[in-house]
Amino acid sequence: MLDLYDLGIFGVVVIVLAFASYTLLHSPSREPPSVSSKIPFLGHLIGLIQHGPVERHPQHPIFAVNILSFKLFVTSSTTVVRAAQKHPTAITLEPLLKFMQKSLCQTSREKLATLCDQNGGPSPISRIVHDMTLVLAGRSLDRMNKIMLRQLLPMIDDMGNHETIDLNGWLRHAITMASTDATYGNLNPFKNKYIEDTFWELECNVALLLANIVPWLIAPKAWKARKVLCAEFKRYFDLGGHEDASELLAMRYRSFLGAGLTHEEIAYSEMPLLLGLLANTVPAAFWVHFELFSRPKLLEETRKEIEQNALKIASDGTHIIDMGYIRDNCPLLLSIYQESLRTRTKMVTIRFVTQDVVLADKYFLGSGAMLFMPAKQLGRDKNAWGASADHFEARRFMKSTATFKNDGDKIKDPRRIGGFMTFGVSPAICPGRHFSTSEILALVAMITLRYDIAPVDHVWHEPPMSSSATISNM
Numbered sequence: 001m002l003d004l005y006d007l008g009i010f011g012v013v014v015i016v017l018a019f020a021s022y023t024l025l026h027s028p029s030r031e032p033p034s035v036s037s038k039i040p041f042l043g044h045l046i047g048l049i050q051h052g053p054v055e056r057h058p059q060h061p062i063f064a065v066n067i068l069s070f071k072l073f074v075t076s077s078t079t080v081v082r083a084a085q086k087h088p089t090a091i092t093l094e095p096l097l098k099f100m101q102k103s104l105c106q107t108s109r110e111k112l113a114t115l116c117d118q119n120g121g122p123s124p125i126s127r128i129v130h131d132m133t134l135v136l137a138g139r140s141l142d143r144m145n146k147i148m149l150r151q152l153l154p155m156i157d158d159m160g161n162h163e164t165i166d167l168n169g170w171l172r173h174a175i176t177m178a179s180t181d182a183t184y185g186n187l188n189p190f191k192n193k194y195i196e197d198t199f200w201e202l203e204c205n206v207a208l209l210l211a212n213i214v215p216w217l218i219a220p221k222a223w224k225a226r227k228v229l230c231a232e233f234k235r236y237f238d239l240g241g242h243e244d245a246s247e248l249l250a251m252r253y254r255s256f257l258g259a260g261l262t263h264e265e266i267a268y269s270e271m272p273l274l275l276g277l278l279a280n281t282v283p284a285a286f287w288v289h290f291e292l293f294s295r296p297k298l299l300e301e302t303r304k305e306i307e308q309n310a311l312k313i314a315s316d317g318t319h320i321i322d323m324g325y326i327r328d329n330c331p332l333l334l335s336i337y338q339e340s341l342r343t344r345t346k347m348v349t350i351r352f353v354t355q356d357v358v359l360a361d362k363y364f365l366g367s368g369a370m371l372f373m374p375a376k377q378l379g380r381d382k383n384a385w386g387a388s389a390d391h392f393e394a395r396r397f398m399k400s401t402a403t404f405k406n407d408g409d410k411i412k413d414p415r416r417i418g419g420f421m422t423f424g425v426s427p428a429i430c431p432g433r434h435f436s437t438s439e440i441l442a443l444v445a446m447i448t449l450r451y452d453i454a455p456v457d458h459v460w461h462e463p464p465m466s467s468s469a470t471i472s473n474m
């Protein structure tokens with residue numbers, strides 16, 4: 001039996017141990033190392049924007065960058081990414097959603113408080129984003145895919161009438177029309193060419209608008225473009241356009257209306273969806289065509305694969321590509337698609353640290369900091385992707401590195417965990433990934449079977465990235 005004295009000693013030891021482990025756990029010494037810059041403060045910001053942060057500090061799996069009193073952590077380690085995923089409440093996207101709703105959608109302070117209220121768990125705005133995953137799957141996705149494919153077909157027929165085309169411009173128009181028709185139905189505002197052009201004006205000037213500091217003065221083009229688009233979308237909602245639209249739009253309209261937003265405010269709240277819908281699908285489709293058509297042997301093999309595994313010829317001679325067969329029986333095409341996305345992405349996943357947290361039992365991140373996870377570096381980690389990580393390898397995703405336990409259970413392919421981040425990191429992964437995948441695969445399959453594409457001067461010049469791209473990460 002323990003007497004009171006023993007119990008007292010025991011109590012003191014427990015308290016000392018608890019305090020020691022708390023201090024160790026929360027000590028800034030457990031914080032990832034800070035990296036320095038020749039030009040303090042501003043130097044970091046310039047370096048981050050111009051060169052990407054990780055290439056300069058490959059020795060650190062995670063490091064801190066101090067910008068004035070603000071701390072920003074950057075990781076290129078899949079282990080740290082996996083550890084961060086285990087703390088979805090402490091490391092979260094919520095503040096970014098609020099920022100977008102405020103700066104891009106101009107939601108008033110009072111409505112912002114309702115949309116971003118986290119008292120009952122996830123905020124209404126993050127529930128809307130979450131529910132998008134549900135309506136961008138199953139039958140509602142099938143309906144959107146059907147409309148999208150019907151739109152693409154005549155445009156691909158028409159492609160053959162032109163000796164030369166601007167491939168990026170052509171894809172941009174085709175994807176804009178097919179995606180917005182599938183989303184917005186018969187009264188789709190994008191049927192007006194002026195609205196289509198205005199959207200792309202907004203897309204390439206959106207960065208300064210997001211700063212939200214006298215936007216009409218510092219970002220006049222984007223400010224005017226947003227005004228024009230929102231007026232047109234308000235008219236669309238006033239006319240009941242949403243009644244004949246996709247489940248995706250119906251769900252968003254119901255949710256925003258339920259949160260007390262007016263038609264004008266809902267129109268403004270469509271801006272992030274429009275940017276998500278179009279800004280990445282167009283460059284992704286461009287790069288898949290670029291990688292495939294610039295490799296004649298690979299093009300021939302892919303053509304054969306589609307012809308043999310996904311093409312049916314009806315009795316009247318109509319050629320039909322079965323999208324289900326593309327997905328299930330054309331592994332080379334699928335691998336080219338994934339590899340193009342892996343090698344071309346410039347995505348930096350950004351999360352906010354809202355509670356003190358220790359990652360992988362090692363790295364202390366204090367509340368109030370931000371965590372940057374750049375997909376470009378994570379997607380090229382040699383541990384995960386091998387010595388050829390930096391290069392395009394068409395068949396990379398056909399090879400499985402999956403291993404099996406003694407009982408025959410498959411261990412998940414380590415390359416897929418944390419390494420392929422073009423669509424983000426769960427739990428906040430891109431809800432539109434299935435739609436854009438169907439759209440890009442349909443385009444590339446139809447164009448591959450019907451046309452040869454070559455540059456006018458016969459040399460495949462790689463176009464530079466647009467320096468003003470903000471939402472687009474390719």
Ligand code: HEM
Nearest residue numbers: 129276277280281284347349422423424428430431432436
């Ligand atoms: C190839 C095409 C696409 C790429 C590469 C892409 C990429 C991404 C990435 C990386 C994220 C995560 C952002 C983050 O974690 O901060 C994201 C989020 C999002 N994407 Fe996509 N996307 C594509 C197509 C689409 C499409 C077609 C839609 C709409 C139908 C869409 C709607 C969204 C939305 C609403 C979010 C926000 C999700 C959230 O905040 O949790 N995306 N996308």
